[in-house]
Amino acid sequence: MNELVRSLPSPSLPGLHLPCAGTYKGWLFKWTNYLKGYQRRWFVLSNGLVSYYRTKAEMGHTCRGTIPLATAHIEVGDTCHMVLTSGGRSYHLKATSEAECQRWVSAMEEAKANATLLMPHSDDSGDEGPVPQEDRALTQGVLKTLAGKLDDLSTCNELIGKHGAALQRSLSELEELRGSVDSPDRVKAVNERATLFRITSNAMINACRDFLDVAESQSRRWQKALQHEREQRHHLEETIEQLAKQHNSLERAWRENPTSYTGVARSQEGDASDENDDAEFFDAMEDSTGFITVTASDNVQHKRSGSNQSMMSGGVPNDWTHNENETSGTNQVQLRRTRRSRIPDKPNYSLNLWSIMKNCIGKDLSKIPMPVNFNEPLSMLQRLTEDLEYSDLLDRAARCDSTLEQMCLVAAFSVSSYSTTVHRTAKPFNPLLGETYELDRLEEYGYRSVCEQVSHHPPAAAHHVMSQKGWTLWQHITIDSKFRGKYISVVPLGNIHLQFHSSGNRYVWSKVTSTVHNIIVGKLWIDQSGDIDIVNTTTKETCRLKFSPYSYFSRDVPRKVTGVVEDREGTAHYILSGTWDDKMESAKIVDSSKGCGGSEGKQKTVYQTLQPKLLWKKYPLPDNAENMHFFSSLALTLNEEEEGVAPTDSRLRQDQRLMEAGLWDEANIQKQRLEERQRVERKKRGVQANQALEEGQQDIEGYEPLWFQKRTDDTTGENTYTYRGGYWEAKDSQDWTQCPEIF
Template sequence: MRHTCRGTINLATANISVEDSCNFVISNGGAQTYHLKASSEVERQRWITALELAKARAVKMQAESDDSGDEDPTSQTDKAEVHNTLRALSGKVEDLGTCNDLIAKHGTALQRSLSELESLRLPQDSSDKIKQVNERATLFRITSNAMINACRDFMSLAESHSKRWQRALQHERDQRLRLEETLEQLAKQHNSLERAFRGATVLPAQTRAGVPKDPCGGGKGDLSDEDDENEFFDAPEIISSPSQDCLGHKRSGSNISAASCDITEEQVRPPSEDARKERRTRIPHKPNYSLNLWSVMKNCIGKELSKIPMPVNFNEPLSMLQRLTEDLEYYTLLDRGAQCESALEQLCLVAAFTVSSYSTTVFRTSKPFNPLLGETFELDRMEDCGYRSLCEQVSHHPPAAAHHADSRNGWSLRQEIKITSKFRGKYLSIMPLGTIHCIFHNSGNHYTWKKVTTTVHNIIVGKLWIDQSGEIEIVNHKTGDKCKLKFAPYSYFSRDVPRKVTGEVMDVSGHVHYRLSGTWDERMECTPVRPENEADKSPEKEILLWRRNPLPKNAEYMYYFSELALSLNAPEEGVAPTDSRMRPDQRLMENGNWDEANSEKQRLEEKQRIARRKREAEREKVGSDDSPVDSYKPLWFERKMDPVSKEITHIYCNTYWDAKEKQEWSGCPDIF
């Protein structure tokens, strides 16, 4: 192999030894040692023979490479380029030699003149000065001769090593091309193997049984099998599908206790079923477009992904503001929490709500649209669900969105989320920054927490899959109660349930009252902790806090959207002109017109850049050096100090819904 990989031993210098009938060892003198085991003595001897022959060839090639560079052919262009460089260097050295001859000639004449001056009868001071000048002239001539000799040595060395330079240059080019080709071949082979596996196991079973596709399943959504020439991944397909017990459960689970939190699931069900039926339940199916992922991503390694223009082929037809609003899908957990008399039981429901916001990410491997600065999204579900929500993109670099939601059932939620992301080659890390606040009006309990890190694996080779990892601390700032949740990262060697979440709910003194367990994609349960001195030693029963809703029918063809997500981008009258529903590129993409959507996306981004340059020019005219570079001010949120978290954040101004009632949108920027 011309190129190296992680952990290699050069066969030319390797030591190959046999341990026993099946084991053998390859080492390079101590730095690296490989212990290998064959299935039989015959197979071990075949390996030893092949390795010894390869070692002999490697030693011979190394010797020939040291003696001559003819065995590695290079392109005519590279040869001509190196020879031209050598000719130019030779010309420069000849010029230096000519200059050296002139220096020697004039130096000799100078020394002769100085010697003649020394023979004259001059004062003692003058004679000493002339002798000093003569010595310096001699030193100058010696130095110039040494310089020319060094230049000749350099030319001789350059000519002797020119072929090695050519090989090194060509080696680097070949290595880069080989890496790209290898990755592409691996991706194609991986997809072929997966299709072969599905064809051999899954499809015949379906045909025999005649069972329709499971709307919750994640393994039947391969929309791009027909054309794999440039297909590097298949976003809809996920490693595992959720368990079947999610079917038939339309709302979150039972209460914590009948005494203090006795609101039932029927009581929190939306009262207006007619209003729910009017909301759309399907969107156009995702087109079967292929995309060379590596051609786009290979230049993004280590960079901030939000600053890299990406085609809509990677997107889903929702903006980040709409995706943020999806945190409210299991709002009934907060409705139930508002009815709880116990702050600790309320904290359990808040913890379940926190985990529920990740439930759809196990399927959703496409990225949402980055909102334009000033873009908004409203969701008014006051009539059927009792809440309404508003999001606004308040900053572009770094990207930040402010969100505020109010419910007539006695709670409000607000947050400002800044998304930072890094592409690491094999995976993409997404780190949401910012604090989420949940306030219950009757009790005055004020909870805060932060989000965990989301990791997208198999960016280049294989099927994309998403994992959540990290810890969340939910704090009740009124009582001092805390809940610590731990999202366990996926491990191939772990025997734990994948996507496992565990936690403890404790009071201000640190005494644990509830233990939480479950998975972030399926369900959460809590178990009361008995005091140590209590006589009853029977185990406490687990109480279901939350269960994920089943996905709609044919969700695998509709970006794995939930029932709520399908309705978010439906056209709606009366919303602000900056609403995400008005985005032309997002609408074109949803309708399947991806080429037009990419062109429109570029137009909107350039319009946004022009607006920013205009703001910067206006700032320079004013001459204000104290203000930030981008002096943009949000329309519906105000930047101020949060009284609880002591962070500078954007807080809702309570003006949007009045403006909507009056249809007064004159202050909205022209962003579309």
């Protein structure tokens, strides 16, 4: 039990009652922040104030904070807990026992009552309510009066100095002329100067008294005005927070059921649109020719597609829909039979994101130390690998004879990688420099994937995938993330490269911007926005996908994606449509014409298409996904323990493993340890680089990745990291001697 001391004990009131002038001292635990939790502090209760120090020794020189009890609210929480609220700030304290907590509460309540009694209870107006608006002008007048009194005091001070010096000179002269003829006149002069000095001193004293009277008379008014302003500010903050919550609730409700909030105008428009169920309309795309699609009639469909019936059905190969059903069913069952299908439920830890992020506005998010509460138990390397969840789209694309149909499937694959993010607002772990991650799915899906963190600042990862089903994918992605106060924007920089083995067709594209909204208050939600330009560098065919940003006032379907597939001459062949969180469809164009002008005077192109065909459909989430970080079936297996992986693999990170098990406090400790170790290693590399420069060496590389090498891409001209080989051979021989020790 903490030691509790009274400087002025009261034998007649044992244990609880303290004299006003007494002090009450002891150890309490004060909540500091999430990273450090409750910290032991030395508290002193004296003269209506609660002060706290880190140690007893600090009492003589460093006070860490003071809480005035006269205006504080004292609340007893759960066992051994108490909360002091003063000036809009709350102090959470914890004692070691219930009895000790009760003693502190009783002492503070009595000190608060005594401090309240000592405060002046009357002012010039006699009004104990809040200071009205008209009193503010009076307060300004009082301030001017006090300023004038201070000027009077300054003037009196100067006069006293002058008269005092003159009096001193006269006394010295009088001493020298003692006994002379002029002595009576000198004495008279000294008396006059002494009189002036006394008059000036009296004026000084009177001015000081006036200043003190005015200050004391207004002290109570100022205290009330200050308290009123604090209460008003606190009330305003609560009101704004409540409005933000209501706005967020309405917005979420509208997103879930927009038809319930659009009124009569929307229902009338819906009735009119029912007259032509075959027509589909899309908004004009920015920076490209606007278009409208209209489904072709049956006779036009047979006329245009009759020559291709052996290969296509409605403009889409027969094996597209066949393989889609096969992949979404059989392969997923096989995955669940051989891999784990659940992880421990996520603990219900509450944490105020704004309390940690408010001082980080405008900073690079990767440089902000964050507790694991804002993470999910996967690293960025594993999130990058998760793009392969719908690798069957690339398997189907490898079997396509038409490059335009192949482009449609590649576009659907590029959209499918965002479907896992719709509920995933948590931040993945930042990989350590040299950290790797492998995903061996040769038996299930025919591919092998390996990632490596090749740079820490800026964070950059290299990824290489080789499939036995006819394709290879590689990418070098750098993450540029910024915190803007109300939202976080994550901009992936770098290109994704895909090459099909049989045809040699190579596709290049980049990722769009991800934005996490409602950082300050409300439920977090994520949006994807921007354009993806997919280019077949072999045939020069292109596809531009537009991810429409969410708008509260838009009538479009949320998370909408549209696109056009064009050949090298710019002729459109396919229209793509769907949403990035659900599905994508393609419709073959059979005719086009110029339509009416758009909203900005641009002329839209009207495309007549065949019936759209499904390219991709999102897998349903596993049962209980909301308690497992909304992980998909693939994501649940990414951190599953496997034998034989490299010692730098993300599965071996202690902080990530502890967080997945629900031990978040232990995970935070391990996370801090790993980050500190990484900082030490970075300093060592800096010292080595400086030594090398002093020795005259040039072109010093600060860090050299183990499995990837930097080179200039012949097609795009970008500097990128590509797989140098050797990882899977090292795994087969279990020779990891060249791997650094990072965990």
